[in-house]
Structures are given as structure tokens and as C-alpha cells.
Amino acid sequence: MVSEKVTSNDVARLAGVSQSAVSRFFTPGTSVSKRTAEKIKAAADELGYRPNVLARSLITGKSRIIGLVVAYLENYFYPDVVERLSRLLQDKGYHVLVFISSLAADKVEEITQEILDYQVDGIVLASANMSSELAARCHASGVPIVLFNRLQDDEKLSAVTSDNRGGGRMLALHLAETGRRRIAYIAGFEGASTQRDRERGFREGLDEAGQALFARDVGNFRYEEAQAAARRLFAAPEAERPDAVFVCNDHMAFAVMDVLRFELNLTIPGDVAVVGFDDVPPARWPSYNLTTIRQSVDDMVAETVATLLSAIEGDVSPARRVCLPGALVVRGSSQPAKPI
């Protein structure tokens, strides 16, 4: 607390101009004469002056802060999202205020209120659902929201997702085509739209291929629960075990692979094919070498930012729902092991 804060008034005094001149100098899009600009610059440099963003926000009504709500970073899809989103927004002069939420809905409510307290210009909701009532309140406050990697019934909410249904379908067809006949599914958290859509697409794909789901269990997007689900699914006698598993995301797929290989001594893809969803970095590490659906974080983030910024800049068009295509990435965990 040694130094006093230096304000635009201090600069103005030193430069021999008015405070407004200083303000104008630091506000892009306004003009000052070359002469005063130089005086102000010199004075500002000497004092180490920088405008107070908070005070500015108070009067402009724009904080240049984006609230990001995220429930867990354990799934390595999200750190990547946080990093790229921050970077992109930084480039555009915004910054990210992080709010970690639990999965519980009432927590989300509380958290969102806290976010609004900071007068954020926009909100990215990355791993939590939000009540329609809350969404309405945000909308009423004029704060745009973009759902990231999830959908909600509320038609008023913008959302960016990848094509979870299409991805699920591709995986089903891939497994069927490579000769799998007892295909199981390990679900994520049932409340998540990604879970629902992936499962739905997967079932549709199986249907197309003339198959039905052989078995199903739930892993709730957690490593340990996915391990447990795998143990249950493979507790049956050998002939009645699945010969393929679609695990709802890569993070859980790693857990399943570890159980199959190191607890049950099964080979992948020899005995069982495993496929996931997301294409997080470890999926391409040789230890896992996991067939999966690539969601382009870059594209998703870019769309999110575009949607958010256009809404912030006054675009009152109705909610924008972007669904980006995913790509099937075939790797070693699902090579055809049992040709028909």
C-alpha cells in the first residue's frame, strides 16, 4: 500500500489539461490533437497511469468480463476449453471470470447470481444446467448466455454443441461394420444432453445396422464410476460378455480400458473394442490409442465467442443454436479384430 493510486486527474494536472482530455486519449474512437496527445502520453508514462477498468465499467455499462461456469475440470476436454476460450476472449479485449459449480442445480442458481453481481457482459455455461427461470432473469438483465457443449429445452438459449447424435451414430455403424455383435454402452450423467444425444444416436445407428444394444450401464462421467460399470458389464460368463463398448466420453473410456486390460486381462481390440467421444489428448497417446469422435474445441470456442459477442453488441436475433460436425477418428482400440 506504499503508493497512491494514480488517476486520470493526476495525469491531467501534470499534463496541464483537463481530465476529459485524458479520458478521451485513452478511449479508442475519440480524437485529441497531436500536441495534447503527446503531453498526456508523457505524463501518463511518467506516473505509470492506466485507466481503471472498473470505474470505466460503471459508466459505460460494459465490464468486458465474461463469466464462465464450469462444473469440473477432471474431464480433460474442459481445461482445453478454458484455455482456448480465455485466449480468444483476451484477444478481443475480454477476460474470463471463472465460477466452479457443482452439478447440483441450486448451486448453479447461486453461482449465476454471483456472476450477475459482477456485471458480466456475457455468460458461458460449460458444464451445468440452468433453470429456465434463471435463464429468463439473465435475459432480462440483458446478459447473453451461451450454453457450451450442452442443450436445453428452452428455445431462448443459444447453444454450441457438436453433433452428438451424429457422432453416436457413426460409432455404432463403425462397430457394427467391424464385426461386433454384442455391443454395450456406458452412459454419462443422465441429466446431460450430451449423454442423451450420444446414446440416442448410438441406438439409432445400431438400429440401422440391424442390431440392438446388448447391455448398458452408467458411469456418470467419472473415472471411478466408469471402472465400476465396466466390472459389472463384464461380470458375466465369457460368451455373454460384450465384444464392444461405447463409453460416453473419452475420460470414462480410459477407465474402462484400464479395467479390461489390467483387471480382466482382456485385449483391446482383440477381445473387446472400446470407443469414446471427445478426442481429448490422451486418446491419441499410444497407451490408449482410442477410437473416438473428434470435437473441435477450436471451432466450438470460436462459435461460442462469435455468438456471445454478437449478442453483446446488440444483436437481438433469436437464440442461435450451432451444431458442429464431429469426425470419426479410428484408432487402435477398435480395429477390426473379428472379421465376419
Place this chain on the structure above:
Amino acid sequence: MVSEKVTSNDVARLAGVSQSAVSRFFTPGTSVSKRTAEKIKAAADELGYRPNVLARSLITGKSRIIGLVVAYLENYFYPDVVERLSRLLQDKGYHVLVFISSLAADKVEEITQEILDYQVDGIVLASANMSSELAARCHASGVPIVLFNRLQDDEKLSAVTSDNRGGGRMLALHLAETGRRRIAYIAGFEGASTQRDRERGFREGLDEAGQALFARDVGNFRYEEAQAAARRLFAAPEAERPDAVFVCNDHMAFAVMDVLRFELNLTIPGDVAVVGFDDVPPARWPSYNLTTIRQSVDDMVAETVATLLSAIEGDVSPARRVCLPGALVVRGSSQPAKPI
């Protein structure tokens, strides 16, 4: 932009009291009579009023925002840090503004300026170094800084680290005790204190055990570069290859293990022992089952927050350097394979 913002004045008018009364009602530690409290509460609820944190900051000089500078979330140690740090600070009424920095020092400078623009109450510097000059400026602004998981020469900076030197030593002794005789090291980014301290402790440990470092290469904390380093280290004829590698962090250790197993067909720990540092979640996944030093993220975060908050609350004591002990976690990647 449908609704107008509701201010303390609106509430005051509706409740039939003064604006100061409303302010007092929402400021902890001040008192209002029960009667007016009720009127204000009713009015505030009706209007959906919540205090504007930014306006409050302007006058109190406290924003309750903590700036977090982090360079990359690719190493899964950091997502965990972000999550726990955010959670803990949230509980204390603070929030985290994230700044992603590149490793370049000038970027850090720029970023830190941006942080200061937001009038943050404190800064956590998690994966980037900062010039002493910049540190001085922050100090002058009265903004406390805590270095997380790194150290700097500047004695004025508080820092929280785990005992990197001691951890390196433990790993060296462990490898020597389990019979390894050609022990190599793959370094992280040379500019990082964690890299320096871990290597130093490791060399000291080898020395104690009467050994010298057999080979050394650099992986710069990146997966791909660590792969390349592993390839170089093991390009020698079989008898001249290392029989153990300490990789400066787990993230790179995974890359090394993948190269050894899947490119060179070596067994771990049979042909080569691999040990890492951090104990990130994948280290205990059976595929890697990596011997490593556990850094307790929880403890580190707790110390960081404690240091930061005490400084914010006016503690002018000199910089506080906390060094937390790490624990050797012996797993399958280093079991004694060649008993003496």
C-alpha cells in the same frame, strides 16, 4: 436489454427509506433496525435487487477479484489447481479472473498490466515468471502476489512450492536402491525453478548413492518434445541405454513411457524404470501406474490462499515462502526389476 438495472435507489424509494439504509442492509457488519431491514428485504426481493459489485469496488477499493496467471493447462496438474483455487476462493467471497499467458516474459508483463487494470486484490502467478521490475510495480500498487509452484530470486515475492529438491533426491535414492545403474534425466523447461530444483535434488541424490547422471535430455514440459527426448536417449545400442529415467513431470513421463513401450518395445519396469513428478490423476491409472512424487494440490492451494488473504488484509510482514513436503509414491513403473 429489456429490463432496466435496478439500483439501491430504486429499492430505497420502494421501501420508503434512504439509499444509505439500503446500502447498510447489504453491507455486512453494519446495523439497521429490524423494521427497516424487513421493508428493505421485501422491496429488494420484489425488484430482484443485488448490489453492483463493481460500483462497490470503486468506493471500497476492494474488488474481491483475484487474478490468476497460468501459461498452459496441458499439464493436468494445473486444471486441478484452477478448480481447487477457484473453489476455495469462492468460499471466501473472492473470484478468479483467468489470464492465459504464453511462456514469453514480455507477454507476462503485458498480461500483468491487464490484470492490474481490473483492480484485482491479489495475483496468483502459476506458470510464468515475472520480471523483478514488474513485481515491484505490483508491490507498489499494493497488490500482493503469490508465486505458485515456482520460485524466483526476488526475495520480496511470496511463493508456495513443494519440496522439489527433496523430491528429486528421494527419486534418485529410490532408483539407486532398486538396483538401477544407468540413470538418465529428462528436463523440463530450463527457465523453470521446478526444473532446476528437481534436477538439483536428483543429482544430489545420485551423488549420495555414489552414482553420476548417465544421460540427460530436455523435454520442455511438452508431451511431443519429451517423446523426442526419449527417442534420442534410447537411440544408443542396447548396452549403453539407460535403465532408468526420471522425467521432470508426470505429463512428460507418460510420453516417455509411451515411446519406450510402443516404439522401442521395452518393458517398464523390466527394461527401464520410469519415474515422474506431480502425481496427476493419470499417474495412478493402471496404464501408466507411475512412480512419482505427490504434490498435494490441496495443501498448496490452501497455503496460497492463506498467504494471499493475509497480505490482502494488510499483513505487511515480509514475503512468505512456503515449501511443502512431497511424498514418494512407489508404483509399478519402478518396481525392483533387477535385484542386485
Place this chain on the structure above:
DNA sequence: AACGGCTTTGCATACGTATGAAAGGCGAAG
């Protein structure tokens, strides 16, 4: 009924900036 102490309330101002309106400056055209 008057007084003293304590709590509650309202008034006024301050925080650091942006911005509309008004005033000033300067050159060109007449």
C-alpha cells in the same frame, strides 16, 4: 418532564471514469 446515552437514519460526498453540451480556437472564405 427533562435529561443523557445509545442506536438508527438521512444527507452529502466521494470513488475514477465517460460523455453530452457548451465554449474556445483556428483557418478559410467572403
Place this chain on the structure above:
DNA sequence: CTTCGCCTTTCATACGTATGCAAAGCCGTT
């Protein structure tokens, strides 16, 4: 030399809140 118009600059005010100070209210005591 005057007048007009444009570009700069200043003045004044506003943003939404917290807080010192003085006024007002309350309650028990003498």
C-alpha cells in the same frame, strides 16, 4: 476584418455504491 464552420477542449454531470457526520429517534433514569 468579419463571419462561418469545424475541430479541440473544458465543464458539468452521471454511473451505483459506501461512509463520516449530524440530526433524529428511542428508552430508561432522575
